[in-house]
Amino acid sequence: GDSVTQMEGPVTLSEEAFLTINCTYTATGYPSLFWYVQYPGEGLQLLLKATKADDKGSNKGFEATYRKETTSFHLEKGSVQVSDSAVYFCALIEPYNNNDMRFGAGTRLTVKP
Amino acid sequence: DTAVSQTPKYLVTQMGNDKSIKCEQNLGHDTMYWYKQDSKKFLKIMFSYNNKELIINETVPNRFSPKSPDKAHLNLHINSLELGDSAVYFCASSPSTSTDTQYFGPGTRLTVL
Numbered sequence: 001g002d003s004v005t006q007m008e009g010p011v012t013l014s015e016e017a018f019l020t021i022n023c024t025y026t027a028t029g030y031p032s033l034f035w036y037v038q039y040p041g042e043g044l045q046l047l048l049k050a051t052k053a054d055d056k057g058s059n060k061g062f063e064a065t066y067r068k069e070t071t072s073f074h075l076e077k078g079s080v081q082v083s084d085s086a087v088y089f090c091a092l093i094e095p096y097n098n099n100d101m102r103f104g105a106g107t108r109l110t111v112k113p
Numbered sequence: 114d115t116a117v118s119q120t121p122k123y124l125v126t127q128m129g130n131d132k133s134i135k136c137e138q139n140l141g142h143d144t145m146y147w148y149k150q151d152s153k154k155f156l157k158i159m160f161s162y163n164n165k166e167l168i169i170n171e172t173v174p175n176r177f178s179p180k181s182p183d184k185a186h187l188n189l190h191i192n193s194l195e196l197g198d199s200a201v202y203f204c205a206s207s208p209s210t211s212t213d214t215q216y217f218g219p220g221t222r223l224t225v226l
Contacts, residue, residue, distance in 0.1 A: 034214070038154075042218040043203060087154055093215075100161070100169055101146075101215055106154040 006090045006104035007049045013111050015044075021107045023090035031092040033057075033066055033073040038087045038106070047075075047088070058080055080111045086105040116140050117218035119204050125224045126194060134189045134221045136204030144168075145187035146205040146215065147179060156203070162187050163209070196226045 007022040025031065035047040046053070048057030053068035062077045073090060090104040117138045126132055138145060145168075147159040161169035175186040176192045191198060206219040 034219075043219040044156075046204075046214060046216070049214060086186040089156065100158060106156070108154070 002031065002092060002094060002100075002102045004042045004090050004092055004102050004104040006106070008105070009087075010048070010108040010110060013109070015082055015111055015113050016079045016100065017111075018050050019075070019077040019080045019084075019109065020021055021088055021090075021109070022099075023073045023075065023104060025090075025092050027092060027094060029072075029094050030068075031094045033064070034091040035062070035064055035075050036089040036103075038089065040086070044089065062080070067073050067098075080109070082113055085109055093107060114139075117204055117216050119202075119208055119221050121219040122219065123222050125226065127226055128188075128194055128196060130194050131192045132194060133191070134202055134204075134223070135217060136187050136189070138185055138206040138216070138218075140206055140208075140216065141215065142206040142207045142216075143184055144207045145181065145184075145209075147187065147189050148203040148217075149161060150201040150203060150220070152200070160187075160189075163224075175181070191223075196225050199223055199225045212225070 003026045012095045032051045034049045036044040037047045048059040050057040050066035056065045064073050064075045087105045087106045093101045120135045134166045144163045146161045150156050159173050160179045162181045178190045181187045201220045201222050205215040207215045
């Protein structure tokens, strides 16, 4: 079945460091891919998404490129801030499959000043 | 205006009790979901409803019963609460089953004592 694997955390970085959170997926078709972010004590917010191969999703300085050949959707940011501290979830959904969204386990990011 | 809202935000109760969590969305979406997030932040879908009809029902104890009085509401009723039910429960909605992005509520933290 469909599944998402993301790098285990926690990840601790200093402010202005480069961030990569790896995400790979397994799917039978051509899924849409997402990154959601959960700030402390809050619900999930959509961070970015990509719906087809080679698409790049971007938002708030974060980017991820849909790589079909490596079945990956790694999240990157060039310079993290303390306010980026949160849990990040990679997810996929196969359209026309009843919107059954599959999430990765989540990666906790802590950015220190 | 809150797009997807849940009540209550926190719920603390004794084992064996019956409780309900309410969810409402004002986005005009056709599809609504319930997810459970455990203590390790792992997110798992429980139910999905489209236009008040059940379309996903993952392996969830039958003590959990979703109810959708109209397409803007999807409530979760839990009978005979157990310690293992302690988790954060998220409601979400999406425009339809053929559209992918899901919008999440703020979550309800359930603690069973």
